[in-house]
Amino acid sequence: MLIENVSNADGVSGNDNNTFDIGGFSLSSPNAASAVVGTAVHFEDDGPLNNAATVNVNVDEDELTGLSTGITDNDATTTVAAFTGAQIAGLVNAGADQPVTVSLNPLIDNVDTGLDSKGSSILFDFVDATHVNGVADGRTVFTLVQTAGADTKLGTADDAFTFTLLDQIDHTPLATGGGDAETIALSLASVFVATDGDGDSVVIDAGASVTIENDVPQNNAATVNVNVDEDELTGLSTGITDNDATTTVAAFTGAQIAGLVNAGADEPVTVSLNPLIDNVDTGLDSKGSSILFDFVDATHVNGVADGRTVFTLVQTAG
Numbered sequence: 001m002l003i004e005n006v007s008n009a010d011g012v013s014g015n016d017n018n019t020f021d022i023g024g025f026s027l028s029s030p031n032a033a034s035a036v037v038g039t040a041v042h043f044e045d046d047g048p049l050n051n052a053a054t055v056n057v058n059v060d061e062d063e064l065t066g067l068s069t070g071i072t073d074n075d076a077t078t079t080v081a082a083f084t085g086a087q088i089a090g091l092v093n094a095g096a097d098q099p100v101t102v103s104l105n106p107l108i109d110n111v112d113t114g115l116d117s118k119g120s121s122i123l124f125d126f127v128d129a130t131h132v133n134g135v136a137d138g139r140t141v142f143t144l145v146q147t148a149g150a151d152t153k154l155g156t157a158d159d160a161f162t163f164t165l166l167d168q169i170d171h172t173p174l175a176t177g178g179g180d181a182e183t184i185a186l187s188l189a190s191v192f193v194a195t196d197g198d199g200d201s202v203v204i205d206a207g208a209s210v211t212i213e214n215d216v217p218q219n220n221a222a223t224v225n226v227n228v229d230e231d232e233l234t235g236l237s238t239g240i241t242d243n244d245a246t247t248t249v250a251a252f253t254g255a256q257i258a259g260l261v262n263a264g265a266d267e268p269v270t271v272s273l274n275p276l277i278d279n280v281d282t283g284l285d286s287k288g289s290s291i292l293f294d295f296v297d298a299t300h301v302n303g304v305a306d307g308r309t310v311f312t313l314v315q316t317a318g
Contacts, residue, residue, distance in 0.1 A: 047095055047097070047196060047200030047201075047202065048092040048093060048094050048095050048100050048194045048195075048196050048200060048201070048202045049092060049093045049095065049202060050091065050092055050093075050202060050204060050205050050206065050207075051091065051092060051093050051207075052207075053090050053091050053207055054091075054206075054207045054208075054209070055083060055087045055088070055090070055091065055207060055208050055209075056185075056208075056209045056210070056211055057081035057082065057083060057163060057210055057211070058077050058081060058210070058211045058212075058213065059077065059078065059079050059080065059081050059163065059164075059165045059210060059211075059212055059213070060073070060075070060077040060078060060079065060165075060212070060213040060215075061079075061165070061168060061169065061180075061212065061213060061214055061215035061264070061265040061266070062075075062077075062180065062213065062215045062264070062265065063077070063078045063079045064079055064165065064166070064167070064168065064215070064265045066166060066167075067139060067166055067167040067168075068167050068168040068265040068266070068267060069264075069265065069267075070215040070264055070265035071180075071215060071216075071217075071218055071262055071264045071265075073180065077213060079164060079165040079166070080162065080163070080164050080165075081162075081163050081210070082160045082161060082162040082163065083160070083161040083163075083208065084157065084158065084159065084160060084161075085102050085149070085155065085156055085157045085158060085159030085160070085161070086157035086158070087208075088102045088161060088192050088194075088204065088208060089101075089102050089157060089194060091192075091194070091204045091206075091207040091208060092194045092202060092204060094194075094196055095196060095200075097196035097197035097198045097200065098196065098197065099156075099157070099196075099197070100194040100195060100196050100197075101154075101155030101156060101194070101195050102155055102159065102161075102192055102193070102194055102195075102204075103129065103146070103154070103155055103192070103193050103195065104126065104129060104130065104131070104132050104144070104146060104191065104192065104193070105126075105190060105191055105192060105193045105203055106126050106129075107126075107190070107203075108124045108126055108132060108190055108191050109124060109125065109126035110123055110124065110125070111123065111124045111190070112124075113134055113186060113187075114186075114187065115134075115169055115170070115184065115186055116136070116169075116170040117136040117137075117139065117141045117167055117168055117169055117170060118136065118137070118139075118167075118168065118170070119170065120136040120137045121136060122134045122135065122136045122141050122142075122169075123135055123136070124191070125140075129146075130145060130146040130147070130154065131143070131144070131145050131146070132144045132145075132191060134186075136167075139166075139167055140166055140167070141165070141166055141167045141168075141169070142163060142164060142165050142166055142167075142186075142210075143162075143163070143164045143166065144161060144162070144163050144164075144188075144191070145161070145162050145164075146159055146160070146161050147159065147160050147162065155195075161192075163210050165212065168215075168265045168266045168267075169184060169186075169212050169214075170266075171183075171184050171212075171214040171266075172184070180213070180214050180215050180216040180264075181213065181214070182213070182214040183211050183212060183213050183214065184211075184212050184214070185209050185210070185211050185212070186209060186210040186211075186212060187206075187208075187209050188208035188209060188210065189204075189205050189206045189207075189208070190203050190204070190205055191204075191208070192204040192208065214266075215264040215265035215266060216264055216266070217261040217262060217263050217264050217266075217269050218261060218262050218264065219260065219261055219262075220260065220261060220262050222259050222260050223260075224252060224256045224257070224259070224260065226250035226251065226252060227246050227250060228246065228247065228248050228249065228250050229242070229244070229246040229247060229248065230248075231244075231246075232246070232247045232248045233248055236308060254271050254318065257271045258270075258271050271315075272298065272315070273295065273298060273299065273300070273301050273313070273315060274295075275295050275298075277293045277295055277301060278293060278294065278295035279292055279293065279294070280292065280293045281293075282303055284303075285305070286305040286306075286308065286310045287305065287306070287308075289305040289306045290305060291303045291304065291305045291310050291311075292304055292305070294309075298315075299314060299315040299316070300312070300313070300314050300315070301313045301314075
C-alpha cells in the first residue's frame with residue numbers, strides 16, 4: 001500500500017515513473033524447493049490536471065487615464081485587478097505531488113488574445129518570467145505582472161497576478177443611446193503554467209478571465225451654430241438681398257459636431273447622420289406647414305413641408 005508520493009528524480013530523462021527494490025520473495029515447498037516471485041514495485045508518477053474551475057476579475061475603461069481617458073462612472077471598479085496564486089492554482093487538480101506552483105507561460109508570446117484595440121489585434125507579449133503584456137500596434141494595452149507575497153517566494157499561494165488596463169478595448173458597437181455597462185471578456189487560457197512538487201507541469205488551458213467594462217461617449221454642454229439668410233433665396237422663393245456675407249449655405253465641420261460629446265476611452269468618435277430622425281418634426285413651419293426631417297440616405301437629410309424640400313443637410317468627406 002502506497003501512503004506517500006515518491007519522487008521521480010532517478011536521473012533518467014523523460015522517465016516519470018520509479019522502480020523500488022523491496023528485496024527478494026520466494027515460495028518454499030515442504031521438500032525445500034523454492035521459486036523467486038518478485039523483487040520490485042513499480043511506481044507510476046502523478047501530475048497536475050486541468051479542472052473545470054473558473055476565476056474572473058473586473059476592470060473598467062471608464063477609469064482609464066493616459067493613452068486613453070475614460071469618463072468615470074464613479075463605481076468601485078478601476079483599471080487594476082488581481083488574481084491570487086491560490087486562485088490560479090485552483091484551476092488544476094494538483095495530484096499526489098502537491099502543492100503546485102504557478103508561473104507565466106513563455107509560449108504565450110505573440111499569441112493573439114482574441115481582442116482588438118483601435119481596430120488592431122492585441123497580442124500577448126512575454127516580457128520575462130514575471131511579466132506579460134498585451135500589445136497592439138506598439139501600444140501596451142494591458143499588463144499582467146506576478147509578484148511574490150509575504151513568503152517572498154514566487155509561485156506560491158499568496159502571489160499576486162496583477163492585471164492593469166492601460167488603453168481602450170474594442171467592444172461590440174452598442175445601439176444608439178446604449179449605456180456603458182456592456183462588457184467583453186479576455187481569456188487568459190494558456191497564460192499560466194502549474195508545476196507540481198516533482199516537476200510535472202501542465203499549461204492551464206482555461207478558467208481564468210478578465211471582464212472589461214465598456215466606456216461610451218456622452219453629450220456635453222458645448223454648442224455650435226451656423227447662420228443662413230432668407231434674403232439670398234432663389235428658386236422656390238426669392239429673397240431681397242441685403243448684400244451681407246451671410247448666404248443660404250453654411251457648414252459645420254466634423255470636428256465641431258464631434259466636440260458636442262465627450263469621447264471617453266474609445267476615442268476618436270466618428271460622426272454620422274441618424275436614420276431615426278426620419279419623419280421627426282423640426283419644430284419649424286414653412287408656409288404654415290410643419291417641416292419634417294427626411295432621412296434620404298446615410299449622408300443626406302432634408303427638411304420637407306407639403307412635399308417641398310425646404311432645406312438639405314449633406315455630409316461630405318474632407
